[in-house]
Amino acid sequence: MFSCVEDVLSKLFLTGYITEQVTATVVYLAAKLNKPILLEGPPGSGKTELAYAVAKATSAGVERLQCFEGINEEKAIGKFDEALQRLAVELRSRSGAVEWEDLKRELHSENFFTAGPLLRALRYPKRCVLLIDELDKVDQAFEAMLLELLSVWQMSIPKLGVVRAQTIPFVVLTSNEERRIGDPLRRRSFYLRVEHPSPQREANILRLRMPKRSADFHCEMAGLAKALRGWSLEKPPSISEMLDLAEALELLGEERVTAEMRDILLPLLAKTEADRKKLLLRDGWASLVYDAHQYSSEAIQP
Numbered sequence: 651m652f653s654c655v656e657d658v659l660s661k662l663f664l665t666g667y668i669t670e671q672v673t674a675t676v677v678y679l680a681a682k683l684n685k686p687i688l689l690e691g692p693p694g695s696g697k698t699e700l701a702y703a704v705a706k707a708t709s710a711g712v713e714r715l716q717c718f719e720g721i722n723e724e725k726a727i728g729k730f731d732e733a734l735q736r737l738a739v740e741l742r743s744r745s746g747a748v749e750w751e752d753l754k755r756e757l758h759s760e761n762f763f764t765a766g767p768l769l770r771a772l773r774y775p776k777r778c779v780l781l782i783d784e785l786d787k788v789d790q791a792f793e794a795m796l797l798e799l800l801s802v803w804q805m806s807i808p809k810l811g812v813v814r815a816q817t818i819p820f821v822v823l824t825s826n827e828e829r830r831i832g833d834p835l836r837r838r839s840f841y842l843r844v845e846h847p848s849p850q851r852e853a854n855i856l857r858l859r860m861p862k863r864s865a866d867f868h869c870e871m872a873g874l875a876k877a878l879r880g881w882s883l884e885k886p887p888s889i890s891e892m893l894d895l896a897e898a899l900e901l902l903g904e905e906r907v908t909a910e911m912r913d914i915l916l917p918l919l920a921k922t923e924a925d926r927k928k929l930l931l932r933d934g935w936a937s938l939v940y941d942a943h944q945y946s947s948e949a950i951q952p
Contacts (some may be wrong), residue, residue, distance in 0.1 A: 651681040651708045651777065651820065658707075667696075667703035668854050676840050677704060686800050686821035688836060691844035693826050694888020698783055700844075701822035705779040710820070713771040714781040717788045723795060727807060728766040735762050758809045768799060769807075772815040780819035785835075786828040793832050800838050847889065849876050853949035855889065856896055863900060865950075870906045871896045873946030877938050878919065883928065885921040894918065906943075909936045 658674040689697040705712045771780040803815040853872040879886040912935045920926035
């Protein structure tokens with residue numbers, strides 16, 4: 651996937667993903683050593699985006715398993731298509747004598763199995779990226795089911811048998827830390843802590859995505875992001891939400907956020923009623939804007 655650490659940095663940069671030496675090194679080693687990467691950090695800090703950036707940088711396909719409370723193995727691995735099995739039995743019965751043992755083996759083959767993202771990732775002829783997103787939403791039993799896949803790159807499926815990987819996927823596990831991920835998965839993974847970017851890095855992201863805007867605009871947006879994330883909001887803005895805000899300001903012809911823009915920007919910044927009420931405070935909004943201008947100096951390139 652990558653020839654060296656510098657190759658990771660340059661290829662990710664070309665996709666619009668800015669990272670640093672440590673993350674690039676872990677991505678390089680994970681690709682070479684067939685190790686999953688466990689990314690932990692707050693929502694919106696860019697964990698999922700790293701998986702898509704690696705896929706884009708290497709022209710790889712992506713299989714995404716979006717975890718949720720109560721997810722079962724059928725959603726993750728797949729299941730037999732019972733309707734198709736019944737149809738096959740009916741058609742074979744009409745054709746005359748049936749070799750039932752042969753038919754039974756055929757019905758329990760991959761031809762009658764609808765694969766989920768985990769199984770599809772093992773079937774790729776060319777290495778893909780397998781994203782197991784928000785793993786902290788599942789229970790320990792579901793985690794245990796992943797151990798075989800992440801240890802020996804195969805899955806033992808009842809009635810279907812053992813399915814071994816055609817190619818070993820590049821695996822990214824993400825967690826928002828709603829629940830602690832178990833030690834068995836941690837032992838099998840490289841670990842990265844992902845926080846919201848510094849103002850300087852966020853300004854670089856904005857500069858890459860919006861090259862026509864001024865350096866002052868990029869710094870102002872980065873300063874506002876830090877100010878908002880320091881305000882103990884229920885839903886602090888993600889990197890992608892700050893990019894949306896920057897694009898909105900560009901459409902409005904605005905270069906910076908001012909105290910007079912509160913009501914216009916509230917629908918873009920406040921994603922819960924509690925956050926809306928907090929930002930509606932007159933002195934609060936003014937202090938937020940003041941903090942944003944102060945923090946913008948941290949985004950200036952040295």
